[in-house]
Amino acid sequence: MQRFLLLSLGLLTLLGCSPKPELNEAMIKDLINPLLSKQEVIIKSPGFPSKLEAMVLVLEDPSLPDNQHKRYHPAEKLGWEQMLEYARAFEKSQVLRFETGTFDEHDYFDKPFTFHGHRLHIEGDLKQDTVILPALGKVGFKLGRSCVTEVSSFTEPVKEGKDYVFDFTVKVGVCELKNWSNPEILRLSGVEAVLPQSVTLKGRCHQKKCAVIADKYIESISKPKLLF
Numbered sequence: 001m002q003r004f005l006l007l008s009l010g011l012l013t014l015l016g017c018s019p020k021p022e023l024n025e026a027m028i029k030d031l032i033n034p035l036l037s038k039q040e041v042i043i044k045s046p047g048f049p050s051k052l053e054a055m056v057l058v059l060e061d062p063s064l065p066d067n068q069h070k071r072y073h074p075a076e077k078l079g080w081e082q083m084l085e086y087a088r089a090f091e092k093s094q095v096l097r098f099e100t101g102t103f104d105e106h107d108y109f110d111k112p113f114t115f116h117g118h119r120l121h122i123e124g125d126l127k128q129d130t131v132i133l134p135a136l137g138k139v140g141f142k143l144g145r146s147c148v149t150e151v152s153s154f155t156e157p158v159k160e161g162k163d164y165v166f167d168f169t170v171k172v173g174v175c176e177l178k179n180w181s182n183p184e185i186l187r188l189s190g191v192e193a194v195l196p197q198s199v200t201l202k203g204r205c206h207q208k209k210c211a212v213i214a215d216k217y218i219e220s221i222s223k224p225k226l227l228f
Helices: 002-014 023-037 074-092 125-129 183-188 213-218
Strands: 040-044 056-062 097-108 112-120 130-131 138-154 159-161 163-175 197-206 209-212 225-227
Touching: 023 138, 023 163, 023 197, 023 209, 040 183, 056 074, 074 112, 074 183, 125 130, 125 138, 130 225, 138 225
Parallel strands: 040 225
Antiparallel strands: 040 138, 056 112, 097 112, 130 138, 138 163, 159 163, 163 197, 197 209
């Protein structure tokens, strides 16, 4: 019986037909993860990039004595305070060094101004994970890479011509987290609110070789995922 089965599979191959694949979660992960792993996940930085010094972010601090006379809009004040809390999370990983005081700086249009707050010096391993985005006037940090965190479901393969096709749904999150990441950074960066995302795709198997057939999605994950 076993020999007959092997001969039957061999005959199917010679006829150009694909044997019906037996899908499982590991196979689905092996199918999509090599594509996802090429996509870097980039999170926002706290503050704004300095125009006067590389690898430095600037951040105004409403709590400093020199800013007590300023009338902040509640939303503006909250924004600065949230960025400060986010920056402190990086400080705990010893990759952002605070320098507090009154500083001269240039704005996005290269106009000089003075502010009371902090200069945040990017240090350690965070330096190599820093991405400058001049078109956005922002800085980002490479947190990790996209990957499947869960295989939610997959359909039974259906014959289509000489091939078999099937649908599958996975949750895509971030893996290979950098060693400077910590729970506060993940929470305050917004990663936990956005990822994992549920994605439904289609697969095709031919001659025991399977592939994802979703050109638009594959093209989209060839670019970094910006989480800001």
